[in-house]
Amino acid sequence: MTKSKIANVLKYVFLFVAAMISIFPLVWMFISATNTSGDVLGGRLLPGTNLLVNFRALTARADIGQALWNSLRNALVATVASLVVCSIAGYGFEVYHDRGKDFLMRVLLLSMMIPFAAIMIPLFMMVGQLNLLSTTTAFVLPTVSTAFLIFLFRQSARYFPRDIIESSRLDGLSELGIFLRMYIPVMRSTYATAGIITFMAAWNNYLWPLIIMQSEESRTMPLLLSNLVAGYVTDYGLLMLAISISVLPTIVIFLLLQRSFAEGIVLSVK
Amino acid sequence: MAKTLNNLKLKSRQSIIGWAFVIPAALLIFIFYFYPIGRALFLSFQTGIGANMQFAGLANYRRLLSDNLFKTSLTNVLTFLALQVPIMLTLALALAYLLNDKTLKFRGFFRTALFLPCATSLVSYSLIFRSMFALDGFVNALLTNLNLITSPINWLANPWTAKLVIVLALTWRWTGYNMIFYLAALQNIDASIFEAAVIDGAGAAARFFRIVVPMLRPIILLTAIVSTNGTLQLFDETFNITNGGPANATISISQYIYRLSFQYSPRFSYAAAISFVVFILVAFLAMIQMRVGDQR
Amino acid sequence: MRRSQVKVLLCVLMLSLLTSSAAFANQTVTVWAWDPAFNLYAMEEAAKIYAEINPDVTINIVETPWDDIQTRLTTAVMAGQTGTLPDIMLIQDNALMKNVIDFPHVFADLTDSGIDFSQFADFKVSLTSVDGRNYAVPFDNGAAINALRVDVLHEAGYELEDFKDITWSEYIEMGKDILAKTGKPLHSIVAESPDLIMAGLQSAGTWMFDENGDVFIANNDVLKEVIEVYVELVNTGIMVQVNDWEQYITSFNRGTVAGTINGCWIIGSIVLPEEQKGLWGVTNMPRLERSPNATNYSSQGGSSWTVRADSPNKDAAIDFLAHTFAGSVELYETILPSSGALATYLPAGDSAAYSIPHEFFGGQAIYAEITDYASRVPQVKYGVYNYEARDAIGVAIAQVLAGRDIDSALMEAEETVRFLMEF
Numbered sequence: 001m002t003k004s005k006i007a008n009v010l011k012y013v014f015l016f017v018a019a020m021i022s023i024f025p026l027v028w029m030f031i032s033a034t035n036t037s038g039d040v041l042g043g044r045l046l047p048g049t050n051l052l053v054n055f056r057a058l059t060a061r062a063d064i065g066q067a068l069w070n071s072l073r074n075a076l077v078a079t080v081a082s083l084v085v086c087s088i089a090g091y092g093f094e095v096y097h098d099r100g101k102d103f104l105m106r107v108l109l110l111s112m113m114i115p116f117a118a119i120m121i122p123l124f125m126m127v128g129q130l131n132l133l134s135t136t137t138a139f140v141l142p143t144v145s146t147a148f149l150i151f152l153f154r155q156s157a158r159y160f161p162r163d164i165i166e167s168s169r170l171d172g173l174s175e176l177g178i179f180l181r182m183y184i185p186v187m188r189s190t191y192a193t194a195g196i197i198t199f200m201a202a203w204n205n206y207l208w209p210l211i212i213m214q215s216e217e218s219r220t221m222p223l224l225l226s227n228l229v230a231g232y233v234t235d236y237g238l239l240m241l242a243i244s245i246s247v248l249p250t251i252v253i254f255l256l257l258q259r260s261f262a263e264g265i266v267l268s269v270k
Numbered sequence: 271m272a273k274t275l276n277n278l279k280l281k282s283r284q285s286i287i288g289w290a291f292v293i294p295a296a297l298l299i300f301i302f303y304f305y306p307i308g309r310a311l312f313l314s315f316q317t318g319i320g321a322n323m324q325f326a327g328l329a330n331y332r333r334l335l336s337d338n339l340f341k342t343s344l345t346n347v348l349t350f351l352a353l354q355v356p357i358m359l360t361l362a363l364a365l366a367y368l369l370n371d372k373t374l375k376f377r378g379f380f381r382t383a384l385f386l387p388c389a390t391s392l393v394s395y396s397l398i399f400r401s402m403f404a405l406d407g408f409v410n411a412l413l414t415n416l417n418l419i420t421s422p423i424n425w426l427a428n429p430w431t432a433k434l435v436i437v438l439a440l441t442w443r444w445t446g447y448n449m450i451f452y453l454a455a456l457q458n459i460d461a462s463i464f465e466a467a468v469i470d471g472a473g474a475a476a477r478f479f480r481i482v483v484p485m486l487r488p489i490i491l492l493t494a495i496v497s498t499n500g501t502l503q504l505f506d507e508t509f510n511i512t513n514g515g516p517a518n519a520t521i522s523i524s525q526y527i528y529r530l531s532f533q534y535s536p537r538f539s540y541a542a543a544i545s546f547v548v549f550i551l552v553a554f555l556a557m558i559q560m561r562v563g564d565q566r
Numbered sequence: 567m568r569r570s571q572v573k574v575l576l577c578v579l580m581l582s583l584l585t586s587s588a589a590f591a592n593q594t595v596t597v598w599a600w601d602p603a604f605n606l607y608a609m610e611e612a613a614k615i616y617a618e619i620n621p622d623v624t625i626n627i628v629e630t631p632w633d634d635i636q637t638r639l640t641t642a643v644m645a646g647q648t649g650t651l652p653d654i655m656l657i658q659d660n661a662l663m664k665n666v667i668d669f670p671h672v673f674a675d676l677t678d679s680g681i682d683f684s685q686f687a688d689f690k691v692s693l694t695s696v697d698g699r700n701y702a703v704p705f706d707n708g709a710a711i712n713a714l715r716v717d718v719l720h721e722a723g724y725e726l727e728d729f730k731d732i733t734w735s736e737y738i739e740m741g742k743d744i745l746a747k748t749g750k751p752l753h754s755i756v757a758e759s760p761d762l763i764m765a766g767l768q769s770a771g772t773w774m775f776d777e778n779g780d781v782f783i784a785n786n787d788v789l790k791e792v793i794e795v796y797v798e799l800v801n802t803g804i805m806v807q808v809n810d811w812e813q814y815i816t817s818f819n820r821g822t823v824a825g826t827i828n829g830c831w832i833i834g835s836i837v838l839p840e841e842q843k844g845l846w847g848v849t850n851m852p853r854l855e856r857s858p859n860a861t862n863y864s865s866q867g868g869s870s871w872t873v874r875a876d877s878p879n880k881d882a883a884i885d886f887l888a889h890t891f892a893g894s895v896e897l898y899e900t901i902l903p904s905s906g907a908l909a910t911y912l913p914a915g916d917s918a919a920y921s922i923p924h925e926f927f928g929g930q931a932i933y934a935e936i937t938d939y940a941s942r943v944p945q946v947k948y949g950v951y952n953y954e955a956r957d958a959i960g961v962a963i964a965q966v967l968a969g970r971d972i973d974s975a976l977m978e979a980e981e982t983v984r985f986l987m988e989f
Binding site for chain 2: 633636637640644664668669757758807808809810812813950951953954957960961964965967968982985986987989
Binding site: 011014018019032085088095101108109113114120121126144145148151158159160176187192197200225240250251254 | 284287289290291294295296298299307365379380382383389395398450451453474488491492496499523528542552557
């Protein structure tokens with residue numbers, strides 16, 4: 001009894017320490033957004049009074065509203081499109097698996113093993129020839145279908161009980177109907193995970209928007225952030241405020257979607 | 271007889287529907303990945319800059335054999351892979367297992383806190399890592415106060431400690447990321463299986479190894495392939511924390527490719543050749559992982 | 567916002583001057599540059615000046631960091647789509663020759679454009695020309711300065727004058743004394759950053775490549791001397807190594823070191839802490855002793871304006887630069903006080919604006935001083951493989967500090983660069 005109590009305490013201590021180490025840089029970043037440049041570099045750990053000054057300097061310096069909207073629009077479109085295309089493919093690869101589809105899956109997996117730098121010039125040429133420079137379409141197209149997401153849905157479909165598929169077929173549901181009405185609700189936590197990581201990847205994407213977003217009006221948040229550190233003198237208070245703003249959407253999305261981890265799902269496998 | 275025929279028809283009908291499900295995604299990957307990869311492969315057999323390209327056969331690949339920086343960067347990323355991926359995935363599994371306990375207090379807080387590192391901006395976290403591991407930084411102060419070291423260690427100036435800092439940084443950033451895949455998968459495991467094990471009298475450790483790990487195998491396979499790939503294509507951490515130093519002790523292959531493409535006199539065809547060697551290496555490792563892990 | 571203001575201004579001017587005839591009707595010249603306190607600001611002021619000369623041309627300024635300009639430039643050229651590039655690009659001097667030689671026909675040859683290049687500092691013209699042809703209008707001044715905390719020097723019994731026109735051994739001698747008396751090292755440096763080595767090389771008119779563009783590292787006695795000085799600076803504790811740029815800035819902003827040696831643009835960071843006002847002074851950098859052409863002058867950083875050769879607005883872009891950065895003393899007078907943007911356009915140096923005392927530097931007329939330095943900086947050619955060589959030297963420094971002998975470290979560096987040059 002005492003032994004398990006000690007183990008329990010140790011568990012909380014371990015989780016607490018891990019959580020503290022995990023959030024320290026983020027907390028420091030938020031605190032730094034309220035400090036002056038000199039205090040940020042001096043490693044000040046307490047909140048300051050410079051938040052308003054930093055905010056005014058930032059909004060005078062850059063059109064942060066435009067960049068946020070561009071990033072948000074690009075990332076949301078990319079995320080929704082990816083989830084639709086990749087989840088149905090991952091489901092298809094697992095539920096209807098045969099030698100041909102298994103082989104195709106392995107071939108597709110290879111696509112994630114090439115560094116982006118190696119394919120960005122041909123991609124840039126394609127987008128340029130299609131006259132899509134500086135558009136959301138250009139941003140989204142190469143990221144809609146990713147082997148990683150397809151593979152995630154394929155692996156997760158393995159947890160989807162076959163009995164449900166069989167009984168749904170007997171109930172007269174079409175194959176697409178089974179996917180839409182049975183698979184999607186049951187796999188909520190997988191969708192949440194996929195949504196978070198896809199949104200985050202699209203939100204933080206740097207190299208691709210850098211070369212295709214030619215007009216100043218189409219700049220995304222990461223591009224705006226890189227402007228802030230390019231001069232001879234960097235204002236770190238302003239910078240920390242800008243990056244604090246830039247990570248907020250990801251955190252909000254995570255907080256919204258993470259509830260699906262908490263609820264747990266009871267499958268009716270009867 | 272008629273029934274089997276019907277069954278066969280049904281099977282092939284289902285197979286066709288299955289193809290319809292997978293083909294849009296596959297087509298997009300062929301257009302936006304394999305076509306450019308083909309162009310890059312073609313490029314890797316040439317030399318020159320811009321419009322002045324000549325066919326060079328395997329010259330770029332032969333060059334790799336005598337390229338010391340390539341060998342150094344390859345050794346570096348393989349070292350990171352061997353040290354970091356097992357530590358990170360084990361830690362992520364353990365954390366997911368702890369957090370999947372419905373009786374655990376503050377679950378939401380722990381889950382969010384552990385996930386946040388991968389959402390934290392690279393700029394702020396590399397700033398913090400560099401200053402924490404400075405000669406007069408937090409880590410040296412802590413270790414000195416605990417009497418673990420007598421004089422401060424110059425972490426980023428020594429090849430092995432610099433590698434260690436990179437491993438720590440990677441683990442810090444990506445453990446929570448991998449954890450949420452495990453958490454999502456654990457949600458899909460029927461709770462009754464755990465309950466049965468508890469009634470069985472299996473201890474926590476036994477449940478972990480006998481139930482959780484085997485049940486999570488499909489997702490462990492996924493994270494192993496993704497982390498292997500991520501480590502071999504490592505760029506952010508070494509570029510921002512150590513810039514490849516000291517004396518190239520932490521330079522990664524992707525950073526070398528970046529230098530060859532955008533900092534040095536551009537050598538895209540050679541960079542493409544390096545990319546393909548990485549590609550073959552990762553594909554080989556992934557194949558082994560699929561063999562071991564992808565059984566239905 | 568900034569851009570739209572310029573646009574509005576231009577529109578107003580256009581309307582009021584509709585009757586005037588101009589050579590370039592309704593053209594828009596797009597510019598990429600990256601520092602709002604510096605080159606972007608200068609560009610905006612230039613646009614204002616040009617609006618009065620030629621209101622039919624709109625100057626469209628787009629903020630783009632240097633690394634991103636290089637990435638986009640390389641991508642566009644490799645993809646054969648140079649039309650996606652702007653009409654004017656600001657290019658770092660140390661990458662200029664590489665881009666001009668590797669990407670022929672992308673940059674306009676400005677030699678016969680009517681711009682008088684003899685009016686710019688010689689070292690700058692040398693950096694922006696290839697085979698005797700000019701490819702960029704020189705812009706900012708990176709003349710090396712030795713900025714020192716005069717109060718710290720006084721505490722140890724020294725004057726700023728004691729650091730003028732000195733050798734590195736004199737610098738080290740005084741540095742040891744100051745360290746002993748005040749506990750402060752003289753300056754700091756980002757570990758493995760070869761900037762100081764590069765400045766040392768240029769101060770003796772040498773580079774890592776010879777006149778023919780061949781690697782000149784292994785048997786380069788100047789380079790060897792610079793590295794010896796570097797090692798001694800580290801070993802004596804006169805120069806402290808820090809992990810990154812932020813720690814470097816902090817070291818003098820917080821007063822943990824007594825000064826810094828860098829390109830004069832570092833002044834923008836020196837003047838940040840209000841409480842250090844009046845405590846600083848500027849002098850030239852120490853010189854080498856064994857090297858025959860050693861001077862107390864060098865350059866570190868700096869950039870120049872290039873024009874895209876296949877742009878339909880090429881002539882308008884050149885005309886714009888000729889009337890502003892290569893022809894308007896007024897422009898340089900306007901931008902100096904608020905940005906500290908020091909010109910390499912020599913006629914501007916005679917302007918009264920350059921001799922005003924700078925309060926942060928105890929009333930010293932630092933701009934006139936630095937403009938004088940700039941005129942004495944030895945000429946070198948950075949070459950096509952400058953970045954390759956820089957990185958190799960950075961590795962060599964780390965090896966030498968870890969105990970390797972200089973000769974073999976330089977031998978390896980030379981082999982590395984040679985390997986990267988052979989294709």
